[in-house]
Amino acid sequence: MYLGEIRGAASKFAETISKIFDVDVMIIDNNYNRIANTFIYANDPTPITRYTIIGEVLHTGKVVAVKNKAIYQHCKNCSDLEECAISGLVSVPIFFEQKVIGAIALLVPNNKTSPIFENLEISIDFLEKMSDLLSSKLKNIDDYNKLNLIKKEREIILDMLEDGLVFLNDVGEVMHCNHQFEKFFRIEKQITGQHIEKIIDHPLIHDTIVFRKNFSHKLFYYEEKSYGFYGFLSCHNITLNAVNYGFLLTFKSLGRVYNVLNEASDNKTNISFNDIVGKDAKLIEEINKAKQLAVTNEIILISSEPGLGKSVFAKAIHNFSDRAQQYFVCVDCYNKPYDLLEKEIFGYQINENPKTTGIGKLRMGHKGTIFFKNINDMPLYLQQWLVDIIKTKQLKQGTYKDFPIDVRMIFDTRCDIASLVERGMFNEELYFRISKNIIRIPPLSRRKGDIKIIVDDTIEKLKAKHLKTHLKFDKGVLEKMYGYSWPNNIDEVQKTVELLIGNAKGCNITLEDVRDFDFVEFQGAETKTVEVMERELIEKMLAKYQSKTEMAKAMGIGRATLYRKLRKYGMI
Numbered sequence: 001m002y003l004g005e006i007r008g009a010a011s012k013f014a015e016t017i018s019k020i021f022d023v024d025v026m027i028i029d030n031n032y033n034r035i036a037n038t039f040i041y042a043n044d045p046t047p048i049t050r051y052t053i054i055g056e057v058l059h060t061g062k063v064v065a066v067k068n069k070a071i072y073q074h075c076k077n078c079s080d081l082e083e084c085a086i087s088g089l090v091s092v093p094i095f096f097e098q099k100v101i102g103a104i105a106l107l108v109p110n111n112k113t114s115p116i117f118e119n120l121e122i123s124i125d126f127l128e129k130m131s132d133l134l135s136s137k138l139k140n141i142d143d144y145n146k147l148n149l150i151k152k153e154r155e156i157i158l159d160m161l162e163d164g165l166v167f168l169n170d171v172g173e174v175m176h177c178n179h180q181f182e183k184f185f186r187i188e189k190q191i192t193g194q195h196i197e198k199i200i201d202h203p204l205i206h207d208t209i210v211f212r213k214n215f216s217h218k219l220f221y222y223e224e225k226s227y228g229f230y231g232f233l234s235c236h237n238i239t240l241n242a243v244n245y246g247f248l249l250t251f252k253s254l255g256r257v258y259n260v261l262n263e264a265s266d267n268k269t270n271i272s273f274n275d276i277v278g279k280d281a282k283l284i285e286e287i288n289k290a291k292q293l294a295v296t297n298e299i300i301l302i303s304s305e306p307g308l309g310k311s312v313f314a315k316a317i318h319n320f321s322d323r324a325q326q327y328f329v330c331v332d333c334y335n336k337p338y339d340l341l342e343k344e345i346f347g348y349q350i351n352e353n354p355k356t357t358g359i360g361k362l363r364m365g366h367k368g369t370i371f372f373k374n375i376n377d378m379p380l381y382l383q384q385w386l387v388d389i390i391k392t393k394q395l396k397q398g399t400y401k402d403f404p405i406d407v408r409m410i411f412d413t414r415c416d417i418a419s420l421v422e423r424g425m426f427n428e429e430l431y432f433r434i435s436k437n438i439i440r441i442p443p444l445s446r447r448k449g450d451i452k453i454i455v456d457d458t459i460e461k462l463k464a465k466h467l468k469t470h471l472k473f474d475k476g477v478l479e480k481m482y483g484y485s486w487p488n489n490i491d492e493v494q495k496t497v498e499l500l501i502g503n504a505k506g507c508n509i510t511l512e513d514v515r516d517f518d519f520v521e522f523q524g525a526e527t528k529t530v531e532v533m534e535r536e537l538i539e540k541m542l543a544k545y546q547s548k549t550e551m552a553k554a555m556g557i558g559r560a561t562l563y564r565k566l567r568k569y570g571m572i
């Protein structure tokens with residue numbers, strides 16, 4: 001700490017001491033600068049150096065008292081002894097955190113007596129107390145600076161966070177918030193002191209203030225005319241010595257949660273067309289077609305056998321489009337109870353309260369892209385709802401009824417949807433709408449040339465992922481893998497390589513290691529026949545509907561057709 005920071009206080013101290021002892025008083029910092037000087041009796045700005053008496057005090061940290069300069073050793077040898085305007089001097093060091101940072105010096109002018117020497121011990125004690133007072137003043141300033149620094153650091157850290165934070169006092173008034181909070185809730189003015197419910201009118205916030213309970217990650221959805229926040233709210237009480245000082249509310253955006261989940265599950269969202277491995281001419285043709293379509297708003301259907309990267313294509317299309325900065329939401333229709341799927345897509349409402357709404361993925365994907373995986377598994381009544389949306393660009397059902405929606409739709413399927421349409425198992429109009437632009441990813445069996453590329457690429461990626469870069473696959477193993485047809489495509493390549501790497505004991509993967517594999521076809525190929533799918537659909541519908549009339553209506557077929565099908569599959 002620098003004594004100059006309390007120059008004003010030091011001057012007042014000097015004046016006071018000067019009046020008490022009727023002498024000149026000087027306060028010096030540890031660089032020999034005068035911080036205060038009364039100059040009443042001696043107007044002598046002689047420079048203070050290490051070799052002056054005060055310099056000695058600064059150097060040793062010890063008190064010096066010179067009543068008579070003529071007999072003081074330091075002064076006796078001084079060349080300025082005759083001209084020197086002072087006859088005596090008392091100086092005490094000023095300490096700060098055990099270091100000398102300055103000194104107070106009382107200068108008794110020639111021909112003047114001062115009470116200072118009448119009781120030197122008491123005078124020195126008094127001066128030391130003054131010195132302590134000066135350093136405690138400095139301490140206050142130091143504490144204040146440190147506090148400000150901590151505050152600044154806290155602000156920087158809080159503003160760097162991706163979560164929105166707001167600190168409330170115990171009645172719910174804002175004490176502080178970070179930039180992300182202001183961004184989430186479009187706050188442009190100072191809100192310190194305002195009640196949080198004036199800023200965010202939401203039942204969950206209200207309950208938080210009333211019940212004062214800690215909780216983590218409650219689904220929180222808030223919508224104003226011009227913006228919405230979708231995510232999670234956590235609340236932590238701030239208590240000190242059993243007294244509650246308020247709350248910290250933390251808002252985590254759903255987009256952020258998505259990204260974390262995607263990262264954690266290897267389900268990367270920053271996928272581009274460069275992530276699609278393969279050199280086959282038909283594949284490249286389809287990639288180029290996808291790129292052309294990506295920059296439009298066209299609906300796209302991606303069709304292939306399983307494990308060929310339909311999801312990779314869908315994300316690459318989204319990231320190549322103008323919507324790349326917006327949400328990419330995925331709804332997998334495969335094997336989901338219909339009511340759950342309906343809620344996932346169209347949202348749900350708790351207790352008729354519009355603000356306790358599960359938002360639904362369609363609404364969430366507004367301005368972005370929604371990817372319906374396995375669209376052939378979507379029930380017919382939801383297919384019809386999608387048709388209505390495509391036609392009117394408005395949500396016609398769900399919690400956001402009548403909401404004008406701007407969402408790019410991508411679909412995928414492993415099936416031949418046209419034959420489903422023929423059998424009344426898929427909405428004809430939806431098929432008409434989504435089949436204008438079809439990306440067909442060729443199976444590995446029809447691009448044998450890509451197998452080597454994909455096997456090699458997968459091995460390298462998975463070796464790196466498992467931190468086993470030293471592993472080597474013997475030539476014989478590679479030859480076997482290059483020659484295999486991989487009926488479950490790239491997914492199967494990945495699973496096989498992952499298994500081999502996981503089981504590897506030594507540094508080489510040899511033919512012995514793959515003996516049990518023998519590259520017979522793996523279980524799990526989901527190339528279902530239309531009959532199998534039809535049977536599954538009917539089973540699901542039977543579980544959902546009591547009445548055959550309703551069931552037939554939901555399936556978009558007549559009652560007679562339904563009975564024919566039920567008889568065919570031995571269900572009646």
Ligand SMILES: Nc1ncnc2c1ncn2[C@@H]1O[C@H](COP(=O)(O)OP(=O)(O)OP(=O)(O)O)[C@@H](O)[C@H]1O
Nearest residue numbers: 275276277278305306307308309310311312490491
């Ligand atoms: N051309 C490709 N290049 C690199 N990786 C690929 C490619 N195609 C697929 N993959 C990888 O294969 C795995 C399966 O891909 P994805 O899930 O996208 O396939 P899918 O066709 O959607 O499968 P399913 O029909 O089974 O849902 C993923 O890990 C993906 O990264």
